Amino acid sequence: xxxxxxxxxxxxxxxxxxxxxxxxxxxxxxxxxxxxxxxxxxxxxxxxxxxxxxxxxxxxxxxxxxxxxxxxxxxxxxxxxxxxxxxxxxxxxxxxxxxxxxxxxxxxxxxxxxxxxxxxxxxxxxxxxxxxxxxxxxxxxxxxxxxxxxxxxxxxxxxxxxxxxxxxxxxxxxxxxxxxxxxxxxxxxxxxxxxxxxxxxxxxxxxxxxxxxxxxxxxxxxxxxxxxxxxxxxxxxxxxxxxxxxxxxxxxxxxxxxxxxxxxxxxxxxxxxxxxxxxxxxxxxxxxxxxxxxxxxxxxxxxxxxxxxxxxxxxxxxxxxxxxxxxxxxxxxxxxxxxxxxxxxxxxxxxxxxxxxxxxxxxxxxxxxxxxxxxxxxxxxxxxxxxxxxxxxxxxxxxxxxxxxxxxxxxxxxxxxxxxxxxxxxxxxxxxxxxxxxxxxxxxxxxxxxxxxxxxxxxxxxxxxxxxxxxxxxxxxxxxxxxxxxxxxxxxxxxxxxxxxxxxxxxxxxxxxxxxxxxxxxxxxxxxxxxxxxxxxxxxxxxxxxxxxxxxxxxxxxxxxxxxxxxxxxxxxxxxxxxx
Amino acid sequence: xxxxxxxxxxxxxxxxxxxxxxxxxxxxxxxxxxxxxxxxxxxxxxxxxxxxxxxxxxxxxxxxxxxxxxxxxxxxxxxxxxxxxxxxxxxxxxxxxxxxxxxxxxxxxxxxxxxxxxxxxxxxxxxxxxxxxxxxxxxxxxxxxxxxxxxxxxxxxxxxxxxxxxxxxxxxxxxxxxxxxxxxxxxxxxxxxxxxxxxxxxxxxxxxxxxxxxxxxxxxxxxxxxxxxxxxxxxxxxxxxxxxxxxxxxxxxxxxxxxxxxxxxxxxxxxxxxxxxxxxxxxxxxxxxxxxxxxxxxxxxxxxxxxxxxxxxxxxxxxxxxxxxxxxxxxxxxxxxxxxxxxxxxxxxxxxxxxxxxxxxxxxxxxxxxxxxxxxxx
Numbered sequence: 001x002x003x004x005x006x007x008x009x010x011x012x013x014x015x016x017x018x019x020x021x022x023x024x025x026x027x028x029x030x031x032x033x034x035x036x037x038x039x040x041x042x043x044x045x046x047x048x049x050x051x052x053x054x055x056x057x058x059x060x061x062x063x064x065x066x067x068x069x070x071x072x073x074x075x076x077x078x079x080x081x082x083x084x085x086x087x088x089x090x091x092x093x094x095x096x097x098x099x100x101x102x103x104x105x106x107x108x109x110x111x112x113x114x115x116x117x118x119x120x121x122x123x124x125x126x127x128x129x130x131x132x133x134x135x136x137x138x139x140x141x142x143x144x145x146x147x148x149x150x151x152x153x154x155x156x157x158x159x160x161x162x163x164x165x166x167x168x169x170x171x172x173x174x175x176x177x178x179x180x181x182x183x184x185x186x187x188x189x190x191x192x193x194x195x196x197x198x199x200x201x202x203x204x205x206x207x208x209x210x211x212x213x214x215x216x217x218x219x220x221x222x223x224x225x226x227x228x229x230x231x232x233x234x235x236x237x238x239x240x241x242x243x244x245x246x247x248x249x250x251x252x253x254x255x256x257x258x259x260x261x262x263x264x265x266x267x268x269x270x271x272x273x274x275x276x277x278x279x280x281x282x283x284x285x286x287x288x289x290x291x292x293x294x295x296x297x298x299x300x301x302x303x304x305x306x307x308x309x310x311x312x313x314x315x316x317x318x319x320x321x322x323x324x325x326x327x328x329x330x331x332x333x334x335x336x337x338x339x340x341x342x343x344x345x346x347x348x349x350x351x352x353x354x355x356x357x358x359x360x361x362x363x364x365x366x367x368x369x370x371x372x373x374x375x376x377x378x379x380x381x382x383x384x385x386x387x388x389x390x391x392x393x394x395x396x397x398x399x400x401x402x403x404x405x406x407x408x409x410x411x412x413x414x415x416x417x418x419x420x421x422x423x424x425x426x427x428x429x430x431x432x433x434x435x436x437x438x439x440x441x442x443x444x445x446x447x448x449x450x451x452x453x454x455x456x457x458x459x460x461x462x463x464x465x466x467x468x469x470x471x472x473x474x475x476x477x478x479x480x481x482x483x484x485x486x487x488x489x490x491x492x493x494x495x496x497x498x499x500x501x502x503x504x505x506x507x508x509x510x511x512x513x514x515x516x517x518x519x520x521x522x523x524x525x526x527x528x529x530x531x532x533x534x535x536x537x538x539x540x541x542x543x544x545x546x547x548x549x550x551x552x553x554x555x556x557x558x559x560x561x562x563x564x565x566x567x568x569x570x571x572x573x574x575x576x577x578x579x580x
Numbered sequence: 581x582x583x584x585x586x587x588x589x590x591x592x593x594x595x596x597x598x599x600x601x602x603x604x605x606x607x608x609x610x611x612x613x614x615x616x617x618x619x620x621x622x623x624x625x626x627x628x629x630x631x632x633x634x635x636x637x638x639x640x641x642x643x644x645x646x647x648x649x650x651x652x653x654x655x656x657x658x659x660x661x662x663x664x665x666x667x668x669x670x671x672x673x674x675x676x677x678x679x680x681x682x683x684x685x686x687x688x689x690x691x692x693x694x695x696x697x698x699x700x701x702x703x704x705x706x707x708x709x710x711x712x713x714x715x716x717x718x719x720x721x722x723x724x725x726x727x728x729x730x731x732x733x734x735x736x737x738x739x740x741x742x743x744x745x746x747x748x749x750x751x752x753x754x755x756x757x758x759x760x761x762x763x764x765x766x767x768x769x770x771x772x773x774x775x776x777x778x779x780x781x782x783x784x785x786x787x788x789x790x791x792x793x794x795x796x797x798x799x800x801x802x803x804x805x806x807x808x809x810x811x812x813x814x815x816x817x818x819x820x821x822x823x824x825x826x827x828x829x830x831x832x833x834x835x836x837x838x839x840x841x842x843x844x845x846x847x848x849x850x851x852x853x854x855x856x857x858x859x860x861x862x863x864x865x866x867x868x869x870x871x872x873x874x875x876x877x878x879x880x881x882x883x884x885x886x887x888x889x890x891x892x893x894x895x896x897x898x899x900x901x902x903x904x905x906x907x908x909x910x911x912x913x914x915x916x917x918x919x920x921x922x923x924x925x926x927x928x929x930x931x932x933x934x935x936x937x938x939x940x941x942x943x944x945x946x947x948x949x950x951x952x953x954x955x956x957x958x
Contacts, residue, residue, distance in 0.1 A: 299731050301865075374917055379731050380646050384872060385916040387865050391909030399902060511742045511861070514735045550746050557743035561722060561736060568726040 038064070042072045043112035046081055046093035046135045055144045062151050070152050072111075073145045079134040081111060084127060092117075093135060094127070104128050154180060159190045166193070170200035173207040173232065199226045206236050215251045222255030225262035227422060233259070262422070269423045271544045272537070277429035279536025280436035281498075283529060284491045285509045286516035287443055290528040291484035294517050295460045296477065298372055299383035302390035303513060304506020306485045308397060309363055310356035310492020311501040314348075315406050317355050321348040329400040346411045352493050360489025361482040368481040373474070390506070397503040405502040414497060428498050435494050440529060443487065447525070456480050460523070515560055521570030530571055535560070595793075595880065602627070603786040607779050617775045622894065624782040624850045626887045627789050631843035633870045633882030634792055635836040640868070641876030642800055643832050644812030645729070649719075649737035650840050651863035652744050653712040657841025658848040658858070659748075660711055662761035663695060664704035665772075665849060669765045681763070682756045692754055701768060708845040709838045716837035717830065724826040724833075729815065738861045748856035760855025767849050778850065785846045792839055793879050800879070808832060869912050875922025884923055 036044070038061070045057040061069050075081055075095075085091040094117055096106035105126040108117040117125040137145070153165030166184070169177040178201065185197045198220060205217040206229070214236060221229040233255050240248035285307065292300045300306075316336065319325035324338030367389060375382040410428070417426045447453040458466040459476045467473045495505065516535060520527030535556060542552035567573070606623065609615040632654050639645045666680040675684040679691055697703045719740055723733060751757040770777040799805055810818045811825050819825050848854045857863075867886070874885020889908070896904040915922065921929060 299734070371913060371917065380734070381916050381920070383646070383731060383734060384865075384868060385913050388869075388909040388912030388916065391905050391912070395902075395905040395909070511739055515739055518732060518735055550750055554743045554747055557739050560739065561719070564728060564732075564736065565722055565726045568728055568732075 038066065038068045038072065039114070040112045042069075042076065042081075043093040043110070046076065046083070046111065047091055051138060051140060054141055058141070058144050058148055061148045066152055067156060070149050073149055076135055077137055077142065077145060081135040082108070082127065082129065083133045083135055084108060084117065084125070096127075096129060101126065104130065150177075151180060154184055159193050162190075162193050163196045166196050166200045167228065170203040170228070173204050175204060175207065178204055195224060199224050199228065202226070203229050203232055206232050211245065211248065215248055218248070218251040218255045222251075222258040225259050225422075227259065227263065230256070230259055230263075266423050267544060271540050273423070273425060273429065275537035275540035276533065277432045277536070278540055279533035280432045281495075282512055282516050282536055283436045283532035284432075284439055284494055285488075286513040286520075286528055286532055287439060287525070288484045288487035288489075288491060289513045290517050290520070290525055291443075291487060292481055293514070294520075294522045294524065294528065295456065296480055296484070297379055297522075298376075298481070299379055299386065300372075300484075301383055301387040301510065302367070302393060302506075303386075303485075303488055304508075304510040305390045305393035305397075306360045306364060306488035306506070307492040307495060307509060308393070308501075308503065308505045309360045310489030310494075311408070311496040311505055312397065312401060312406070312492070313356040313359040313489065314352040314493045314496045315401070315408050315501055317352040318348045318408055321351070327400055329396075349411065349493075349497070353490065356489040356493035357486040358489075360492065361486030364485025364488075365478060365482040367485075368478050372481065373477065376477070394503050394507075401503070403503060405500040408496040408501050410497040432494075432498060439487065439490060440525075443525060446483065452476075452479060452483075456483075515557070519560055519563060519570055521572035524570070524572040527570055527572035591880075599786075599790045599793075603783065603790060606786070607783050610775075610779055610782075617778065620782050621778055621850060623887075624778070624785050625847065626890050627782075627785045627883075628843045628847040628850070629867070629870065629886040629890055630883035631785075631789050631792055631846075632840045632867055633874065633886040634789075634796060634879060635839040635843070636867055637871045637876050637879070637882040638796055638800075638832060638836045638839070640871060641878070641882075642805065642812060643808050643829060644815075645829065645833065646731075646734045646868065647737045647833070647836070648734050648861050648864045648868070649741040650836070650867055651861075652741040652859045653716065653837040653840040654844035654847070654867075655748075655854065655856070655859035655863075656712040656715065656744075657708045657844030658854040659755060659761070659844075660698075660704055660707040660841075661845035661848045662764075662854045663698040663707075663755075664701060665764040665767060666756075666761050667691075667695065667699050668767065669763065672765050673763065680756070680761070682751075682759060683754065686751060686754075688754075695754070705845070708841050712837045712841035713834050716834045720830045720833040724829045727826070738864075741859060741861050741864060745856050745859045745861075748859060756855070758856060760853060760858075761848075762853040762855075764849060764852055772849055772852070781846065781850050785850070788842065788846065789883065793883070796879050804828075869908070871922075872912070873915055873922055875924035878922075878924050881922050881924040888923065 041057060041061060045054050048054045048057055058073070072081075080095070082094050082096065083091050084094045093111040094108040095111055097109045097116070098107045100106055105128040107124045108127055109115060110117060119125050150165060150169055153161060154169070156162050156165065162184075166181065169181060181197060181201050181204070185194070185201065188194050188197060202217040202220040202224075203226070205213050206221075208214055208217070218233060218236065221233060233252050237249060237252035237256065240252060288306065289300065289303050292298050292303065316325060320336060320338055322338050325336040327334045327336070367386075371385055371389065372382060375385055414428045414431055417424050418430070419425070445453075447456060455466075455471055455476045456479070458469075458471060459473050459480075463473055466476075492505070495501075495509075499505075512535075516532045517528055519535065520529070520531035538559065539552055539556050542555055543549050546552050546555075564570075602623075606615060606620060610617065610620045632650060635653075636647065636650050639647050639650075669680065671678060673681045673684075675681055677684050679688060683691070698707070719737075723736060728736060747753060748755055748760075749758050755761075764772050766772060767777070767781075770780070772778070800808065807818060807823060807828055811828060815825055844854075866889075870885035870889050871882045872885070873889055874883065875881030893904065893908070896907060900907070919925065919929065
């Protein structure tokens, strides 16, 4: 670690030295000073007399690329540096400080040394940004600023920023960017950055006058399978075609072929990955239904609303961990106090998971006791009654939480991604897959390794026989239904992390969930897993192939109907001698 | 489950009076200004819904097939009529073009080939029956052939409806996207915005409804109707007695799709708009609610249900906009649980209750020990 740091420091120093040498020619002004701070340089540039002088001063910053310079130049460009002219005295560059007062004026500090501007009597000078001129920029100045910024970004300590700067500098294939890149190439140690450097340099060299250099660049780009170079190589190919340059044509064609092969490989992997993650979403959404519908035979049209219960529970927990929540259903105002935890944003989900399971399971329990137990022998009626309940629940969500979507924040780490060989794996999709695996494992464990699971399976296989053996089937029904609803609640907590939470959240998934269970074969968890993944894959592949999500979805629905022609009872058939 | 169709000799005069009232009295009162145009138009809409409800009942109450795609057939019929009406707008549209406004908006310069024949009214009417009928035939053929029934049939029809709605929401289909069709002007040369045209449309709807009720009554009382109910109560026995149940079901499915489609075709000129949000599963389920509320397995029940729920809706969405859905959902749950025979079944339920109390049987459970065909005991 220590050695690494030292190396990195040396590298930086040598880079700085190089830039100093490289740009020594443009030192006319800076040399005269005793290495002024960057703030001072910028302040001097702002008040310089002519645009030419301003440009020269800014260019001097090329010798000392640093993030600080970038941020000041950025401020200048957006107009947050102001010019203050003291009575009869020289003007100086100032920044606004603190809050605006009643007249809209701000306190000011000097840009050059961050000291507050004071009037002769010692009181702070306040200016109104509406009446005072801000430091202006013209196109020539902005171009110079961009140059400095780009150079400074190349020397940024963070590899990601360096990579972005390198990629930016290859845009437009300007040969004057080459020396800086080549200098960096000589000292760079990070393999990712080296790869991008090679790519960018080759892209710029494609414009080179030297034919052999162009061919070499084509070869390099083909080898690294550069996606960015796709278009520029095509234009090289076109030029070579008109010139009839066989060797360049071969090299360019080869490179394009290599890049295209790479693209289709990326797309294939990406499609499989997206299919897996969509399948996982379906699986998580459908697993609760696989219990209530698959095992118990209840058509729970309110399944989607149980998902929404889970999502809203997550919303409440999130607010309890933060600043609290005010709700006003039916004109009654309820205020839930918040704990204002600082790390709440990343912690709350661990509490929200069990809470959403319990909330949904409790509502499920209530529903089973009050409505569903009367309808066990009438599945079509259970469909209608639960639809009525789903209407009621949706409206309740609207009344309690409002008709628009509520904001559920997901932990920061979910928004990042992981790029391997140009294939982007979003963390949220990885999370989706992981969550699905977890939930399936948990369901399998409950059904196969606990005594409740044993009772559930016994009752579902033969209710009368189980009752004869002394199983309290009523209670098992109740527990099973609550368990299924709890799983839907978990799905809701999960969906709140990857999508919007609103009153009709559940409606978006209900058709898909039923399809998944029907295709999988009723009463079979493994079937549900396979069908969810299959539907997810089919959907994503069709989407990739057709480039149209809606048509893809319609085709999947059509395919499901046709599939049920072939296997009316789904992938896994529960064999039975009874005739319904 | 009510096994007795609505065939009392006592009720027949009531039915005739109701029919005369709807077909003759209401429009007459409207012509003399006693009933407002708005009210008559509203009733025309209710009657269209009533016809759709009968088509659901034919499937669900009489054959035991709960179809969640009836709103799809209804809307498809409406769309076919809408295409004709759109073309009849002619140059009166916003863009003063022969093309329907939305096509101009999407940058088309010519009327697509599949729209051309809809200039002809008879063709449009034929399509009102053929398109939904064909869709029902294909779907029904596939579903019944592989003996998909009970809840699976419901779920599949739900998926079909969902898929079609997604399709109709697309602009590329050239069916108006999510705005659908609206701003109609004339039908067969008559201005749709005049009260007299609307009255004629109302009379057509009422007459059609009476005809549908009469036709369904004849059908359900015939030998065919007997087999139909037998399929509902025990499909396997019918199958083993040598009847091709799939063909019977297919026939009834296609018939009911066409009835719903025709109701939709009458609905569009009266309401003046049709868009894909009408063909969602929720709309189908809402129509199923009418049937359940009115009383399934009867022919009058669905109409009663459709009219009463929609009248309630018209009132409650204005009086209690927030609570309306709660009322609808709650009523529905209660009806499914405690009134399986619906509104028209209330007299017989009360009678049953009285006999029970007289016999002094301590059974207080109002639920009938119904064992239906779809009972699947694993």
